[in-house]
Amino acid sequence: MGSNLCYKDVAYWNERFASEENFEWLAKWEDFSHLVLPHLKLDDRILHIGCGNSNLSMILYELGFHNITNVDFSSVLIEKFSLAYPHMKWICDDMRGLKRLPTCSFDVIIEKASIESLTVDEKSPWNYSEDAITNIDTVLSGIFRVLAQNGIYFSISFTQPHFRVPLIMRNREWSCCVQEFGHFFQYFCYRMRKGEKPDWNNLQRYFKITANGVNDESICKESIVEHEQGLEVFNGIFDDND
Numbered sequence: 001m002g003s004n005l006c007y008k009d010v011a012y013w014n015e016r017f018a019s020e021e022n023f024e025w026l027a028k029w030e031d032f033s034h035l036v037l038p039h040l041k042l043d044d045r046i047l048h049i050g051c052g053n054s055n056l057s058m059i060l061y062e063l064g065f066h067n068i069t070n071v072d073f074s075s076v077l078i079e080k081f082s083l084a085y086p087h088m089k090w091i092c093d094d095m096r097g098l099k100r101l102p103t104c105s106f107d108v109i110i111e112k113a114s115i116e117s118l119t120v121d122e123k124s125p126w127n128y129s130e131d132a133i134t135n136i137d138t139v140l141s142g143i144f145r146v147l148a149q150n151g152i153y154f155s156i157s158f159t160q161p162h163f164r165v166p167l168i169m170r171n172r173e174w175s176c177c178v179q180e181f182g183h184f185f186q187y188f189c190y191r192m193r194k195g196e197k198p199d200w201n202n203l204q205r206y207f208k209i210t211a212n213g214v215n216d217e218s219i220c221k222e223s224i225v226e227h228e229q230g231l232e233v234f235n236g237i238f239d240d241n242d
Helices: 001-007 010-021 029-039 055-064 075-084 115-119 130-146 159-168 200-205 219-232
Strands: 046-049 069-074 089-093 106-112 146-155 176-182 187-192
Touching: 010 075, 029 176, 029 187, 046 055, 046 146, 055 069, 069 075, 075 089, 106 176, 115 130, 115 146, 115 200, 130 146, 130 159, 146 159, 159 176, 159 187
Parallel strands: 046 069, 046 106, 069 089, 106 146
Antiparallel strands: 146 187, 176 187
């Protein structure tokens, strides 16, 4: 599983995207569309960050959502897809900050497994390094900044909520809803609405992590196993796209 370190390297992605036409991380649109579509309006300004060569934006466009902006840090990908799909916007930018995007400029933001790429060199999800926490926090702060008031951010992830929710809720005024999906593997759809008060009674169960681990040993064992399975999918050991 050492080869996954290249996922943080833009040179790797430039080389890969030069020849690869499409790859879907974690899950296909039809696997989680029922969790996203009810919250979308046709005139929404949609941002897909870490878009890669996923066909998610193309599917949304075919469904009638025509105001779509795609962001990736691979210049090769952006140039290639700008020519192939000129009816959508393509911007080369780092998701850590989204500095090229105006404040409060999107109604919906979708991110699918992009944050995971920032933690590929972490030894344990229970004890992220300061660099990893800073990177994730920078991404989430950038998303919060460009998201319009009452806008929604969807994060599609294999990361267990006990690891993700505490980071999502750090110093940000939005709600957080966690929904599970998947068949053989368990994935999560995190839905945040900017300006909506969070349901802390529901979210507090995800804050059982302490400096020395977690209070519930069964949660610890289950989460470790499921997180390791998710990493195997992310690293290409298993292909859950079939």
